Amino acid sequence: MLKLERVLITQGNFSVHADMTIEPQKKYAVIGPSGAGKSSLLGALCGFVPMVEGRLTWHGRDITDDAPGVRPMTMLFQDNNLFPHLTILQNVGLGLRRDLRLTAKDKENVERALCRVGLTDMAQRMPGSLSGGQQSRAALARVLVQGCPLVLLDEPFAALGPALRNGMLDLVQQLVTETNASLIMVTHDPKDVARIADEVIFVAGGIAHAPQPAKALMENPPAELRSYLG
Template sequence: MLTVEDLTLRQGAFTLRAAFSIATADRVAVMGPSGAGKSTLLALLAGFLDPVQGRVLWTGREITKAAPGDRPFAMLFQDNNMFPHLTLAQNVGLGIRPDLRLSAEQKARVAQALARVGLPDMQARKPAQLSGGQQSRAALARILVMDRPLVLLDEPFAALGPALKVEMLDLLAEVLDETGAGLLMVSHDPQDARRIAPMTILVAEGQAHAPAPTAELLDNPPPALRAYLG
């Protein structure tokens, strides 16, 4: 379980507070007005930002001051974190070892992950040789090899067309089913949240609220969310 206890972040005049819990295999969307702090919340949980107070715990163990790589999270940003000078296999292999000194067994894991997401014959390609959808698939392959219990996604499919985005959300759900991992996903699209996340955290007016049922929140949004959704 992820537990956030009275966490507070300050950046100049901006303050974000958070207090909530998420069960290990929960799938939770993060929604709210632009600039409210959705991506900031994920960066804070992942260890890229430091809070001024509060604690982050995973299954009862405090990880507030742990380095990003030492946290039980796999994080995927909007640009898919692909390094243009590396091959697809190398980009995925970074999820196992940053120095890419992979054993034969680890290289096999990379190949299996790429095959699982529909890219079995593209290990030697560079990111520039891939479509947007293929890059998103490669990013999911890296999440597979990382084998972390919670996946943090910051609008990873925002640049994709509607049909391809639905395809990627369904593939993501399959990957989560297979690994048993939970999900915390920033999204600006209510349909994305409805499709994959039964619960949603509303980030608005300096507060990351406790998860609420997605359908109820979107069917009867509070004023801050209603103004954003239109």
């Protein structure tokens, strides 16, 4: 499990406090007003935004100062999840080997992952020749081959239409279930929460509140959350 112990994240002149535990194989939605620090929270978990105070532990081991690439997690950003100059095979293959010396077995793995996300026969294509939805699927295929115990989504599907987006969320849900991973996803949409999340992390007023069961919270939101949901 991932533990945030009295963590303080500061970016410019705003800051977020967080103190919580992320359980294995659970799905968390991070909601809250724009600019409250949702992305900063995920960035800090991944190691892109420094934590000024507190510590982050994974199964009791301190990983506060670990480089992003060696943490037990993978993240999909809002954009630039694929290198446009590499093929889909190479992009996904980077999740296995960073020198891209892919063995036959690695390639088989990649092909299987591509198949799983519905991109059969797309391995040699360039990202630019794929639709937005297909690009998201390719990024998910990489998440799949990486097989990290934590998957973080910072609204990677924001640019997709509603139907496509729901399809992607369902796919994500299936994938994390298959790989026994935990999911932490930022969203603006209460319907996403109902669709996918077990628990909700509400970020507002400089605090990332500890996770609470999604259903109960959304049915009976406290004042601050109610004013956000409107």
